Amino acid sequence: MRPIPSPTEVDLRSAAAALGEELRRRGWRLATAESSTAGLIGHAITMVPGASDYYVGGVISYSNLSKEVQLGVPSDLLDRWGAVSAEVASAMAEGARDRFGVEIGVAVTGIAGPDGGTATKPVGRHYAAVASPGHPAVVQLLDLDFDRDGNRAAAALAALELASREVSRA
Numbered sequence: 001m002r003p004i005p006s007p008t009e010v011d012l013r014s015a016a017a018a019l020g021e022e023l024r025r026r027g028w029r030l031a032t033a034e035s036s037t038a039g040l041i042g043h044a045i046t047m048v049p050g051a052s053d054y055y056v057g058g059v060i061s062y063s064n065l066s067k068e069v070q071l072g073v074p075s076d077l078l079d080r081w082g083a084v085s086a087e088v089a090s091a092m093a094e095g096a097r098d099r100f101g102v103e104i105g106v107a108v109t110g111i112a113g114p115d116g117g118t119a120t121k122p123v124g125r126h127y128a129a130v131a132s133p134g135h136p137a138v139v140q141l142l143d144l145d146f147d148r149d150g151n152r153a154a155a156a157l158a159a160l161e162l163a164s165r166e167v168s169r170a
Helices: 009-026 042-044 062-070 073-080 086-100 148-169
Strands: 032-034 057-058 102-109 127-133 138-143
Touching: 009 042, 009 073, 009 148, 032 042, 032 062, 032 086, 042 057, 042 148, 057 062, 057 086, 062 073, 062 086, 086 102, 086 127, 086 138, 102 148, 127 148, 138 148
Parallel strands: 032 057, 032 102
Antiparallel strands: 102 127, 127 138
């Protein structure tokens, strides 16, 4: 069986454009909190002309300390669940939403590889989360099987698509 290729910059731009249309339709703004994707979601969003109408900014919170300081993720949450968890992804999305004063917070945390995985949190494990008005954050578990760049791109794409679905259903 032939492996599925990882998402490309074209895929990311297309997903970001679709999200931008939904945000414009609602008159909402968005902020990002990225760990394993290290700014790739923000990059994709800003590839779309006019993104400044709805994209406020983002935080690359690669360390636990930056998750705590920049996004307000409680240290006990990090201690209990670890940085790569649904609970932390949710707190990151809420933190981005609150800290930037926007309607939508999008977050990703994960293990891009090639090392860093464990038996319970393998390489490729990511969580994408979206926080929106009046709802608890929605979190999606992703178990990806690409190389480092492919895992990062696939996680970013999944987060953009999840955000589009959440904005359109709100």
